[in-house]
Amino acid sequence: MVNRSETADNDMDDSGSDEDDDDCKIKALRVLQSAQNNIFCTALLLSKYYLTYLHKNEPRIAGQTGYAKVLEILQTPNGSHKMFRMQTAVFYSLHELLVSTYDLKSSIHMNSIEALAMFLMACGHGWSNGATQYVFNHSGETISRKFEDVLHCMVAMCEDYIRPIDPNFSTTHPRISNDRRMMPFLKIALVH
Numbered sequence: 001m002v003n004r005s006e007t008a009d010n011d012m013d014d015s016g017s018d019e020d021d022d023d024c025k026i027k028a029l030r031v032l033q034s035a036q037n038n039i040f041c042t043a044l045l046l047s048k049y050y051l052t053y054l055h056k057n058e059p060r061i062a063g064q065t066g067y068a069k070v071l072e073i074l075q076t077p078n079g080s081h082k083m084f085r086m087q088t089a090v091f092y093s094l095h096e097l098l099v100s101t102y103d104l105k106s107s108i109h110m111n112s113i114e115a116l117a118m119f120l121m122a123c124g125h126g127w128s129n130g131a132t133q134y135v136f137n138h139s140g141e142t143i144s145r146k147f148e149d150v151l152h153c154m155v156a157m158c159e160d161y162i163r164p165i166d167p168n169f170s171t172t173h174p175r176i177s178n179d180r181r182m183m184p185f186l187k188i189a190l191v192h
Helices: 004-054 066-075 079-084 088-100 112-125 129-136 140-161 183-191
Strands: none
Touching (some): 066 079, 066 088, 066 112, 066 129, 079 088, 079 112, 088 140, 112 140, 129 140
């Protein structure tokens, strides 16, 4: 004969074990979901790292070097005037002056002729560093460094060639002194 109290205890044990099983299942699902979230976040971080640091664009393969392009422009009739804003003879004279007097030098990565051409094209056409990189097939750092080298040589040359007639500016040009809009500002500047 089965005791009713034993049957009730067995029913309570079964319901308690069902609750324990449900709690275990919920905990297992939470652990599994947490693991899946961690794997997903890790995959996102790895893909971000790969795209940022490992996946690079294919290098540009140029048909010719920047120096060859410059020589082609210099040999093309009227090409030098269109691209460098000066005739070929003037370009070569300017290059020779900058090299001999103002210490413009070639480097391993770029010839001084190419550096001067790059400088003149960037200034004459308003090209950005990226556009100059595309045309001359050099890195942005190389373009920037060589542009700065040529700029320093040009500034040094300007100090020798561009001088005011009167270095003290003791006289005022008649166009400024007769202009009602400009002269009041000049008077203020002269007082201070």
